[in-house]
Amino acid sequence: MLTDEELQDLARTVANLPPEHERIGIDAVAAIRDARARQEQERIADLRSMTDLQVAVLMDVQGLRREAALTLLRDAGFVRGAVLEKAYREGYHRGALDVHAGPGAVPALPDEGDPDYVTMRGYDLADLMKGA
Known part of the structure; x- marks a missing residue:
């Protein structure tokens, strides 16, 4: 993570970009966000393709804390x-x-x-x- 000072420096750099470079930066950020969203969809699809036992073993192997374990269960499609x-x-x-x-x-x-x-x-x- 960036510090507040590093974020300010980054903001100044972006603000000083010429318009053509600003557009490239905006497109690059959008592409990164799209890729992350696709990865998250694939992660959830993988979890939902697992059996209940496989999800339980995964939780155990990863040694997840309570909140992370609950998130994993919800993402895997567990309902109640x-x-x-x-x-x-x-x-x-x-x-x-x-x-x-x-x-x-x-x-x-x-x-x-x-x-x-x-x-x-x-x-x-x-x-x-x-x-x-």
């Missing part, structure tokens, strides 16, 4: 609470479509009070929420 319920509902509806729909058919999905709601794919939402 209301987000887990939303994910379950989404999976339920997809499962019902798989089971009840033929080619071009639009199935009538059981509502949340229907016994099939909590047994689709062998999961019980109430049991899942206890662990969240």
